[in-house]
Amino acid sequence: MYEGDEITGKIGTVIFRSESNSFTVAKFRLYELTEKDITITGYFPALVKDVLYTLIGEYKEHPRFGMQFVVQSARRVLPTDAQSVVAYLSSPLFPGIGRKYAQTVVETLGEQALYLLRDDPDLLDGIVGTTPKKKQAVKEGLVLPGDQEEAIRFFTTHGLGIRNIMRLDRIYGPKVLTLIQENPYRLVDEVDGIGFKTADKLGLSMG
CATH class of the missing domain: 1.10.150 (DNA polymerase; domain 1)
Structure with missing residues (x-):
């Protein structure tokens, strides 16, 4: 498996994207105190805004555009503290999942709820307030581009x-x-x- 540098942050402005081969040039805001924007390039699925990702790749100096991070793979970083998990589950990524139900999920499954549900969505069957639509929304929301x-x-x-x-x-x-x-x-x-x-x-x- 490819091993390289890792950076974590959120996708910003997409400068260029080819729908034919997924080649992308975009701004990426690093998840650190400086919140610095860097340019990322590579062949990868469209990343979802406001979702935290860890990118694996390497820094390269482009003769015209300067320092860039060439992406080899991307993975989504799911929140693991109760407040953030509730906010995430009740976000537009999960239509029909209100804050009250999200809180019930976290109270039942704990702070690792998102990782547990990604591996086994049927855990929702034992949670009060679960409906087929809510279960489907959670399943689909936990499978996003960049999870490959x-x-x-x-x-x-x-x-x-x-x-x-x-x-x-x-x-x-x-x-x-x-x-x-x-x-x-x-x-x-x-x-x-x-x-x-x-x-x-x-x-x-x-x-």
């Missing part, structure tokens, strides 16, 4: 480049890892530019 760290780690380990990984993410969405693990050869028919040789190499690498 596991898929990136898996595919890079098995020899697939970051650009192809971003293409798979656009085509298959959150289920990309499961679908390709089940049948890597579907890539030949469903993804332009990926031939049998690449799919076969991936399949053999997976065993």
